[in-house]
Amino acid sequence: MKSPAAALLQVPNFPLRLRFEPLEAWPVAARLASAASDLRTRLDARLGHPRERPPWRSAWRDSPLSDVIEDVVHRPLRATALDGLCNTLGFALKPLARHANDLAWHGQHDAYWVAYYDAWQRLSSVRYAPNLRERLDLWITLAGSASWWWPREGVCVLSERPVEVRVEPAQQGRRLHGGDGPAIRFADGWSAYAWHGTRVPAWVATAPTVARINAEPNIEVRRCAIERIGWDAYLDEAGLDLLGTCPDPGNPGAELRLYDLPGFTRVLLAVNGSLERDGRRRRYGLMVPPDVDDPLSAAGWTYGLTGDQYSQLSRRT
Template sequence: MLSTTPADRPAAEAAISLLYESAGLSPPRFRWVSSPLIALTTGEPGLSDQLGQRWRGLDGTVPQALWSDVAADLPRAAQMPGRLFEMWVATPLLSSWSNYVQPILDAAHGRRSPLLQWNTRFGIGWIPAWSDVRYGRHPRSMRLWDALAATVSACGPWWWPDERLCIVSDPPETLLMETAGDHDEMRPHCADGPAVRFRDGWELYFWHGTRVPEWVITDPTAAAIDRESNVEVRRCAIEHLGWPAYLEQAGMRLMATAPDPGNPGFDLLLYDLPRNERVLVAVNGSVERDGTRRRYGLTVPGHLDDPLAAAAWTYGLSRAQYSQLLHRT
């Protein structure tokens, strides 16, 4: 899934053809594309809208063949390793899949793509069974598992079958990821350029897993942030620019600062905003995975003029109660 190696086209076509034949279908014609951006528009004339939706053969016959013999051979001892595998491997892999593949396909087609549904159902959706298969691989199903593994190895998740035609895309040439979450899920992120770039020049920008316009990464300014209507994009741009720089560029007045009792070594900063609002800038009490601490801003009522009182308000506490905190997260 995370490979940037160019696709092995002969190996991919051979493995996918075996899956078609196992479903009782003739091997398809293959059409290779340079990125998912043009996958839907490269189908047969008049059929591009249906691509990825007509999987009657591969979506039914092949799964049945994969599982019928495997299920009969599974010992009870496989159930616990299977659950552990699902918890520690399959679940984070599915999350990584959603964080990585889904935004790319959505960006390519401007909506929730039917291509994503195909990949999830046929590819990653069955991953938990790999743990069980090692306990009872029947020769008939083993051949299909090997074909599926060979397909993923040769071209990654970037293939979509129709009954007569299979579209296959080359993997991206650039893919920059970071780990996040309790199970080390992967998500695209790059602070100084595109996180994903395909060989035809199509590129996407991500800030900690959120897809953003190019300016958020290459030229974040307070003026551009104020023009942005999308709240998530604004948040990412402010994080990248930094709250102090954003507030300074926006002409916000620093009213007061105070040491944060719940986060020793860091200060609370209270800024005055128009429309009788204020922003409290604080530093996260917990350390991020990369060892840094995230700085964030919280809107507070305009009558608050003390940083400690503003911080207490965000927790529903009094100023005196917040002042006694030993540590906050």
């Protein structure tokens, strides 16, 4: 199928009553989940469980290979493939799910764990038992050739990989950012949208308006839509009530402005303390609670400080 959405509509339903059934009587999707869990457990036992450590340790000279594989392969891929792409697609597919037991596999978005185990056998002296290697190779093939897929008795519904994925650098890996269009697009046109890593409905990217923003109940979606059209443009058109202004003690020469927003919240308009790449200082808005009455207290609240404490800052970034 051309997209996960098209594939999901073709997935047959099945009763999911597994509690008292032997494994061989489970539906194929559940048996596959058990097999995958067993594979990962056996591979982990072969590798051992690396202890938690700060990511920067992998940059040290003579760092253990376990640090390098975890911090260069597993963590960035998990942040990008699972936390970013996979979760965004799952959110977009939610309205199409006709039943709660649509057990799906994620194809290329399983790369974060598939690549982790593959890196060990490629880069180290670790050798898996032949049966484990054969089972892992099957998952490697799936990750390289398909998007989401649904196994059922006698049939397997697969979707093609997307034709376009738009991302930007993030602290770990990359995050979805579509700008003025889809962040993920499939061949049949079905798409998912994201703004700097936050899942958003299509209108945020394609047709943001003040009326839509003010009617949006989700604060994060509203924030993304305002950023999409620009805080200055939004404030000019929305005609918000200005509650107060004051000089920003943490950013000399800049001003803090507190506005009342529809929907029981307020926004503090501030100026970035650091220069952008083009040499300008970006204006941005920060959502603050509705009981914050002055801009200094609002600025302090964003740092977990009181207004008096914030006023003592010498410089913020």
